[in-house]
Amino acid sequence: MIRLEKRQSPARLWSVAAPLLAVALTMVAGGVLFALLGKDPLATIRTIFWDPLFGDFAFYYRPQLFIKGAPLVLIAIGLSLGFRAGIWNIGAEGQYIMGALAAAGVGLALYPLESAWIFPLMVLAGAIGGLLWAMIPALLKVRLGTNEILVSLMLVYVAEFTLASMALGLMKNPEGMGFPGSRNLSQYPSAANLEIIAGSGMHWGVVAALLAVVSAYVVLSRHMLGFSIRLSGQSPRAAAFAGVNAGALVVICMGLSGALAGLAGMFEVAGPAGRVSIDFNVGYGFTAIIVAFLGRLHPLGIVLAGGLMALTYIGGDIAQGSLGLPIASIQLFQGGLLFSLLAVDVMVNYRLRWAKRRII
Amino acid sequence: MDLSAINPVLLLASLMVAATPIILAAIGELVVERAGVLNLGVEGMMITGAVCGFVAGVASGSPLLGFVAAALGGAAVSLLFGFLTQFLLSDQVPTGLALTLFCLGLSALIGQSYIGVKGPEVADIHIPLLADIPWLGPILFQHDAMVYVGLALVGAVWWFLHRSRAGLVLRAVGENHDAAHALGYHVVRVRLVAIMFGGACAGLGGGYLSLVRVPQWTEGMTAGIGWIALAIVVFASWRPGRVVMGAYLFGGVTVLQLNLQAAGVPVRVEYLSMAPYLATILVLVLLSRNRSARAPGALGRVFHASR
Numbered sequence: 001m002i003r004l005e006k007r008q009s010p011a012r013l014w015s016v017a018a019p020l021l022a023v024a025l026t027m028v029a030g031g032v033l034f035a036l037l038g039k040d041p042l043a044t045i046r047t048i049f050w051d052p053l054f055g056d057f058a059f060y061y062r063p064q065l066f067i068k069g070a071p072l073v074l075i076a077i078g079l080s081l082g083f084r085a086g087i088w089n090i091g092a093e094g095q096y097i098m099g100a101l102a103a104a105g106v107g108l109a110l111y112p113l114e115s116a117w118i119f120p121l122m123v124l125a126g127a128i129g130g131l132l133w134a135m136i137p138a139l140l141k142v143r144l145g146t147n148e149i150l151v152s153l154m155l156v157y158v159a160e161f162t163l164a165s166m167a168l169g170l171m172k173n174p175e176g177m178g179f180p181g182s183r184n185l186s187q188y189p190s191a192a193n194l195e196i197i198a199g200s201g202m203h204w205g206v207v208a209a210l211l212a213v214v215s216a217y218v219v220l221s222r223h224m225l226g227f228s229i230r231l232s233g234q235s236p237r238a239a240a241f242a243g244v245n246a247g248a249l250v251v252i253c254m255g256l257s258g259a260l261a262g263l264a265g266m267f268e269v270a271g272p273a274g275r276v277s278i279d280f281n282v283g284y285g286f287t288a289i290i291v292a293f294l295g296r297l298h299p300l301g302i303v304l305a306g307g308l309m310a311l312t313y314i315g316g317d318i319a320q321g322s323l324g325l326p327i328a329s330i331q332l333f334q335g336g337l338l339f340s341l342l343a344v345d346v347m348v349n350y351r352l353r354w355a356k357r358r359i360i
Numbered sequence: 361m362d363l364s365a366i367n368p369v370l371l372l373a374s375l376m377v378a379a380t381p382i383i384l385a386a387i388g389e390l391v392v393e394r395a396g397v398l399n400l401g402v403e404g405m406m407i408t409g410a411v412c413g414f415v416a417g418v419a420s421g422s423p424l425l426g427f428v429a430a431a432l433g434g435a436a437v438s439l440l441f442g443f444l445t446q447f448l449l450s451d452q453v454p455t456g457l458a459l460t461l462f463c464l465g466l467s468a469l470i471g472q473s474y475i476g477v478k479g480p481e482v483a484d485i486h487i488p489l490l491a492d493i494p495w496l497g498p499i500l501f502q503h504d505a506m507v508y509v510g511l512a513l514v515g516a517v518w519w520f521l522h523r524s525r526a527g528l529v530l531r532a533v534g535e536n537h538d539a540a541h542a543l544g545y546h547v548v549r550v551r552l553v554a555i556m557f558g559g560a561c562a563g564l565g566g567g568y569l570s571l572v573r574v575p576q577w578t579e580g581m582t583a584g585i586g587w588i589a590l591a592i593v594v595f596a597s598w599r600p601g602r603v604v605m606g607a608y609l610f611g612g613v614t615v616l617q618l619n620l621q622a623a624g625v626p627v628r629v630e631y632l633s634m635a636p637y638l639a640t641i642l643v644l645v646l647l648s649r650n651r652s653a654r655a656p657g658a659l660g661r662v663f664h665a666s667r
Contacts, residue, residue, distance in 0.1 A: 004449065006664065088453055140641075144648035149400065149453070150591045151644060154637040157584050165630035286461060293454055328468030328579075335462030339440065342450040342458060350449065350664075 004350040014347045019294055019301070022341035023308065029340070030333050039323055047323060048315030048330075061314050063201025067272050069310035070205040071096070071264035073302055075288035077212045078257030080297040084220075085232040087253045091137065091152030092261040093285025094159035095130040099262020100269035101166055102129025104276045107191035108171055108182060118190040123204075123266060130262015131255050133159065138254035142247040148254070160281070167278045186274035193271030205267030209306075212260055217299040229253065261285060290338045309334065366619045372499045376507055377573060379604075379611030381406070381565035383510040385589035386596070386603045387517050388561025393593055394521060395554035396534035396658035400456025401441050402562050403586025404463030409434040409563025410570040411467040414479055414577040417567075423482045427506065427567050434563015435556045437463055442555040446548045449662050464580060474577045482506075482572050506568050511604065513561070518600040530554060534656035537663040547663050562586065584637065591640045597653035606643070613639045 027049075031041035052061035075092045082089045089095075103126035110118055137151035171182040186192045196202045220226035232239040232249055240246065264284065273280055291309050295301030316330030385402055392399050399405075412433030417426025441459045444450045482504050491501040521527040533540045533550045541547050569585070570577050588610060596602035617635040625632070647653065 004664065090457065136641075140645060140648075144645055146641075146644045146648050147591075147594060150587060150594070151641050153587050154584070154591070154640050157637040158634045161630040161634045165628050168630070169628060289454075289457060290461065326469055326472055328465050328472060331465030332462065332469055333465070335458060335465050338454070338458040339444065339462055342455050343444055343448050345450060346448040 002352050003355040004346065005353045006350055007348075010348050011351075015296060018344040018348055019296060019305070019341055022294070022337060022344045025340045025344070026333065026337045029336055030329075033329060033332065034325070037325070037329065039325060044319055044323060044325060047319045049311060051318060052311055052314045061318070063195075063199060064314045065307060065310050066201035066206045067203070068313045069306045070203070070209045071268055071284045072288050072291050072309055073209040073306035074205065074212055074264040074267075075257075075261045075285055076291035076295065076302045076306060077209070077216045077299060078260035079288055080292045080295070080299070080302060081216065081220075081229055082253035082257050083233075083292055084297050085229040085249055085253055086236070087250050088149045089134060089137070089152050089254050089257045090149050090289070091134070091154075091156045091159075091285070092257060092288055093281060093283065094152070094156035095133045095258040095261035096265040096268075096285045097156075097159040097163050097281050098133040098265070099126040099130035099259075100265030100273075100280065101163060101171075101276065102126055102262065103266035104166075104171060104182060104185060104269050107185050107188065107270065111183060111188055111191070114190045116190070119193070119204075119270075122191060122270060123263065126262045126266025127259040128262070130265065131259040133262070134254045134258020135251070138251050138258075141254075142250050148250070152254075156285070163276070163280060164278050167276050167280070171276045173275075180278055182276040184274045185270045186272075191270055193267050203267060203271045205264065205271065208263055208267065213299045213303055220299070225252065261288075287334060290334055293338055294341055365623050369495060369498050371615055371619055373502070375608060375611040375615045376499070376503060377611075378614045379607040380507050380510045381568045381573060381585055382589050382592060382607040382610055383514060383604060384506075384565035384568060385562045385586055386592040386607060387510075387514050387600060388558035388565075389589055390593050390596065390598060390600060390603060391517060391521070391530070391561075392554050392558035393659055394534045394598060394656055395530050395551050396537055396656050396661065396663075397445065397551050397555060398452045398456065398660040399438070399441055399459070399555060399558055400453060400590065401438070401459025401463065402558075402589050403582055403584065404460035405434040405438055405559045405562035406566035406569070406586040406589075407467040407580070407582045408437045408463045409566030410581060411471040411474075411566075411577060412563065413567025414570040415470060415474060417480045417571050418474065418477055421480050423480050423571055426480065426571050427564060430563045430567025430571075431560040432563070434566065435560040437466070438555050438559020438562070439552075441559075442552045445662075446551055446555075449664055451662070452660050460586070468579045471577045471579065475579070477577065479571055479575045479577075482575070504572055506564070506572060509564075514600050514604055521600065531656075534658055537658045537661070541663070541665055547665070551663075562589070565589070588636065588640050591644055594653075594655075595643050595647055597647075598656060609643070610636055610639065 027045060031045055034044040035041045052058065075096065079089060079092055103122040106122050106125040133155060136155060137148040140146040140151055141148045168180050173181060173183045193203050228244040228249060231242060232244055269276060287309055291302055291305045295305035312330055312334060316327060319325040320327050385406055389399065389402050409430035413426040413430030416429030417423055441455055444455050445452050484502055484504050487501040491497045521531060529545050530550055533545060533547050537547045566582060569581060574581060592603055592606040595606040614636045617632040621629050621632050
């Protein structure tokens with residue numbers, strides 16, 4: 001009979017090894033799934049994880065890695081701050097939408113004016129849009145003690161309907177011949193989030209993501225705020241005695257994650273997506289939750305996890321085109337990754353012992 | 361706009377139908393939470409139930425088999441959550457989220473060839489005599505069987521929790537798992553059974569959506585109803601009777617906004633469609649004033665028998 005024995009302190013080796021083991025386990029499970037779907041498992045895994053990086057058309061897919069990875073990393077960095085403190089912002093998808101809508105609103109209102117101030121103004125609007133949307137669950141939690149998980153999640157649906165109403169109504173392109181969707185912001189020079197180096201996939205969102213990673217690293221390891229966040233996550237009682245203001249921490253963590261999610265939406269709507277449309281959001285806000293956990297809620301880990309998750313999006317698209325792999329199996333794969341990580345995580349805090357007698 | 365087109369009898373009758381999936385999912389989650397486990401995967405278990413129920417219903421042509429498959433599907437995926445949280449001691453919040461994300465992919469994969477397919481007919485029961493009462497008959501006594509199964513389940517759960525010994529043990533486990541363990545109760549076993557019951561109920565709720573309420577399979581068709589069910593459990597302050605009240609409130613909001621859409625109220629459809637989600641937030645806010653509502657003591661905490 002195997003039983004678990006609590007470790008004195010979390011095992012460092014395992015906390016690094018667990019995500020790697022989880023990825024390996026999920027790949028094996030994914031191979032079985034692909035085989036069940038009647039695909040060659042090895043060829044499918046190569047198509048998803050190898051071809052976008054080193055295949056014949058890698059020059060086309062590598063930039064995609066930045067385009068898909070940047071919003072994931074940006075959102076996940078914000079979420080990781082709250083998750084570390086035990087504050088569960090599950091509504092990043094809604095904050096992402098509202099950030100995009102706020103930024104697009106500014107851009108569309110100023111069209112066709114050309115000015116160097118428009119893009120920075122849109123960045124600001126995006127961050128504020130996400131921030132305000134996140135303030136709803138944050139303030140309700142602090143003032144009234146409502147559950148931030150449920151409120152932030154309900155607001156995702158509200159944001160989705162707002163997006164639909166904007167794409168079909170207020171922000172609809174007046175020259176769009178009646179089709180839903182706004183003007184294309186990526187063709188409006190003052191508002192476009194263009195690539196900094198053409199063909200590299202490096203747009204301003206990637207720069208913002210890197211800045212967020214570095215700032216988060218510094219804050220978490222060197223700043224008092226980072227200490228308060230980590231302390232609150234490990235022991236709320238100890239944090240209270242240490243003088244951490246729990247309410248302020250909720251507002252700061254939710255606000256930061258909302259602003260970052262809003263920024264991600266802004267860079268997406270002004271660049272790769274280009275316009276406000278009904279199907280603008282593709283679930284980055286939810287996938288970022290997986291990225292945050294897979295990256296161990298650590299800034300550098302989140303970069304790696306964001307890259308891997310971006311790879312599954314790109315490789316999944318290729319596999320759908322060339323092998324006919326259903327796109328839902330990629331979603332299943334991503335969810336499975338979080339499951340296996342949580343399963344393997346038991347080794348971080350516990351060790352296995354052979355028990356002589358049975359203990360219930 | 362023509363508000364007189366809204367028929368109050370039909371409105372109330374469809375309210376009962378709209379509330380049924382929420383009642384089913386919420387009463388299951390209520391038992392899980394009374395056992396001290398917070399399973400945020402209700403949405404995922406519901407959508408799994410929806411797809412399993414629909415596929416089985418189409419394959420067999422029998423709605424009954426469809427509902428059985430829906431409950432089994434929901435219970436099966438809930439076991440994933442149960443294994444991770446009870447044996448591998450994972451944190452319940454991320455594990456529940458993982459379950460939802462995983463099941464959204466799983467259901468889309470299972471259901472991909474069933475989009476646009478017509479499901480089996482589910483007959484309404486016409487309860488003799490009672491159904492013929494004017495007004496009350498059509499509202500209360502002319503529904504499909506699952507409406508009554510849902511209500512019966514609420515009654516059964518109330519009896520189980522408050523009148524049976526096993527229910528007392530379950531509540532003890534949920535209030536203080538260390539004390540329950542010290543008394544010799546099998547904390548993990550009780551919780552696993554509760555989690556499976558919750559999964560089966562959520563699966564039934566999902567099956568009701570795809571077999572009766574919609575009735576079709578579309579990806580992501582639960583559209584947050586699982587999350588609303590979680591909110592209803594909080595709203596009900598973990599008491600079975602209030603689950604029905606909460607679910608009818610939400611059924612009412614949903615049905616009313618659909619009727620207003622049909623009546624051509626000069627408000628954009630998208631804003632009317634937000635109503636159920638906004639109502640959920642409003643209710644959570646109003647409830648926060650009620651200090652007597654207390655969550656089960658061990659809710660969400662990891663149980664590790666060190667001795």
